[in-house]
Structures are given as C-alpha cells and as structure tokens.
Amino acid sequence: xSGVEENWRKGPWTGEEDRLLVHHVNVHGEGRWSSVAxxxxxxxxxxxCRLRWVNYLRPDLKRGSITPQEEAVIxxxxxxxxxxxxxxxxxxxxxxxxxxxNYWRTxxxxxxxxxxxxxxxxxxxxLMKRQKFQPxxxxxLMMQQNEADMKKxxxxxxxxxxxxxxxxxxx
DNA sequence: AAATACTTCAACCGCCGCAAC
DNA sequence: GGTTGCGGCGGTTGAAGTATT
Numbered sequence: 001x002s003g004v005e006e007n008w009r010k011g012p013w014t015g016e017e018d019r020l021l022v023h024h025v026n027v028h029g030e031g032r033w034s035s036v037a038x039x040x041x042x043x044x045x046x047x048x049c050r051l052r053w054v055n056y057l058r059p060d061l062k063r064g065s066i067t068p069q070e071e072a073v074i075x076x077x078x079x080x081x082x083x084x085x086x087x088x089x090x091x092x093x094x095x096x097x098x099x100x101x102n103y104w105r106t107x108x109x110x111x112x113x114x115x116x117x118x119x120x121x122x123x124x125x126x127l128m129k130r131q132k133f134q135p136x137x138x139x140x141l142m143m144q145q146n147e148a149d150m151k152k153x154x155x156x157x158x159x160x161x162x163x164x165x166x167x168x169x170x171x
Numbered sequence: 172a173a174a175t176a177c178t179t180c181a182a183c184c185g186c187c188g189c190a191a192c
Numbered sequence: 193g194g195t196t197g198c199g200g201c202g203g204t205t206g207a208a209g210t211a212t213t
Contacts (some may be wrong), residue, residue, distance in 0.1 A: 012207085019174075034198060050199070051182065086201060101202070102180050109178085 009043040011102055013052055019040055021049055055096045062094025066103050073106075074100055 009017075016069035024040035030053065042049065066074070070092055077088045085097035085104075092100065 010183075031199090046198070047184095047200090048182080052199095055181075083202065097201075098181075106179070 007043075008037075008045040008048065008152060010048070013056075018052070018057060025053060025057075043164065055098045060094055061096070066095070066099075069106075069111065071086065071103075078104065 009093060013021075018041045020042055021036070023046075024036055024042075028039065033050040036042065036046060036049045037044055040049075046050075074088060077091060081087050085101045089095055089097040089100050147155075
C-alpha cells in the first residue's frame, strides 16, 4: 500500500479530456495506462483512461445498434462461453465487451417479461441450448478450440443465421 | 403538460492473474 | 518465494433519455 490518496477525476468524460486522450494514444500508442494521466495531462487514473479508450474512443469501434446477425452470434457464443464477454467481443469486430454485456442484460430483461414474436422464439431456443450445455463440456471445448476454429465457427454461424434470421425486424 | 416509470449505457468497483522487482 | 503494481475482466450503479400514464 502506498497510502497516497490520489484525487482522480471521476464521472463522465468531457470533450477536452477525450481530445487529450486520443492525441496521447495517437502519438504514443496504447498501453502503459497508469502513466497516461501524467503524460497526457489528464486527472484520470489509468483504468479510467483505458476504459474510455477501449469502450468509446477507439477508431475501429462500430457505432449503431447491434444487428440481428450480431445478436444471433452473441446468443450462440453466450451459449458456448457463458458470461465471457471479452471472449465473445473478440468475435464481433468493432464491438466491446461492455456493449455486449449491456445488450445481453437488455435482452434478458425483455426475455423475462415474456414475448411471442419470432425473434424472441429463436432467442429462447438458443437460451435453452445454453442451459443444456454442461459446464465440464464447456471447459473441454474451451481447451480445444483455438482462434482458427473460432473463425470457422463464426463464418458458418453467420451464414446459417443469415438464412434463419433474415426475417428479423431490427430492434 | 407534468409526473412517474422504465430503459439504456457509460463509467465505476472489486477481484484476479501476471510480470517485475 | 513474497510483495507490489498494472491491466483486464465481469458485475453493478446511476444519470440521462424515453415512454407511458
């Protein structure tokens, strides 16, 4: 314990703070977040800087709502991996773990309220799949599947869902 | 038009694993 | 081998926005 109480800024980021952080990362690259505060002139701790960059400022982030195809991918991967949001996010370029986590929670709320349209029927089916999936099996699968395998799975899944959920109404 | 309920999502918190010392 | 600091992760919160009454 250092015992030193830092008075880091908290709460929503201002435009100026964003600008400073983006500039810093553009010049120095990602990483070494704990030193970003002093280097970039921000009164934010490293975690806060990293989070802001990863979840909001990264240039490769995809804006806009989750597509039906992405939703199907999320549901299926959640059935495989459980709440491993960062793992799921790696299969959805431009989407963050935070975004997926929030989306899942929203979806789950809707689900629990009960609905009968086509899209929710598919969601329910996929959720049932998840419940049947034993933890040991999931563990074994985790050990077996490498990144290349995942890519294959994702390609197949996307093709499959294009056909299955093509009639989805966007949320 | 105002009050209230509900939803969304950015950001924080606490924990864990890992690397450096 | 123990300690410390950092990055990353998942769970949670609460402010702001939106819908409903």
